[in-house]
Amino acid sequence: MIAEPIYILGPCSAESREQVLLTARLIKEACGNVPFIFRAGAWKPRTSPCTFQGAGAEALAWLQEVKNTFGINVATEVATPEHAEQALKAGIDYLWIGARTSANPIAVQAIAEAIGQAKGILIKNPVNADADLWLGNIERLEKTGLPVIAVHRGCEHKPCWKMAHAVRKARPDVPMLLDPSHLSGDAAQVPELMKKVPELGLNGAMIEVHPNPAKALSDDKQQLTPEQLIGVIGPLSVRCRSVVGPMSVDNEFTELNWLRAEIDELDAKLWETIADRMDVSRRIGEWKKANHIRPLQPQRYQQILSQRQKWAEENNIDADFVAQLFDIIHQQSLKQQL
16 A cells, blocks of 8 residues: 555646756745655647647756756656657656557557666556556556556546546556646646545646746646645645555545546536537527527427437436426527527
């Protein structure tokens, strides 16, 4: 069991030597006696080739300087076997595999085969919510003989609690961290998301921190300042000490909290779907007005209602409940068309 929470802190990208060293110093001052691993991306697999792609291998020397100057372990992301070899040669302690690379098991296998001596390797969940693929990647990396840590960063800036729950239940022996920066894409949401760490019995967090997020070359909106980090790390470290470790051992409500997180995720999807439906209803209303068609079409209503009741029977859900719910949604949809 891990006695202390694991914190991996630092900027999304290593932008310059000065930025890397300044960020490391400010984080160290903010954290006080709380141990952490300093992170910074040397290579950035960005969506657009027109955006900052990272400083590349040059940044490894900056991380090495952080390690020697402040006496802290350092980590960077690798996406190819060549990245892994260069990082380890430069003395990087921890490597992490990002969500885009994690979606490709062939790439993960190639990196695993190239990894030499390190203190550990982290694997983020794939960009798609695939628990089996995440578990398979963990197994591939375990064959290196190095400690493996899972990182839940969500999908498209949204949590995938169901996937993370499945992985946690299947492998409670593998430490799991939360990545609230990518989970939300919004620095303002990070403090609230960090409450999930003790609630779910997670082992810590990977958080993006930048001395001036507004001027960051990547992920500017989701990075905390070192000052903001103080309020997140300090109180949380005390709470985490009583719950980190295998699920359901230290906190009897951990499993219930996971299930509630799944409910919250489903509710968010439900309300987003309803909002999308109302938007389509407004556009239908505009089309009907332009073509002089009445908003209510009884035949269409009965057709959809029949389909929903059939679906209810197939899924062992009360048909009357479905009919009532559909009628409420339909009435609101009609209002959008008026």
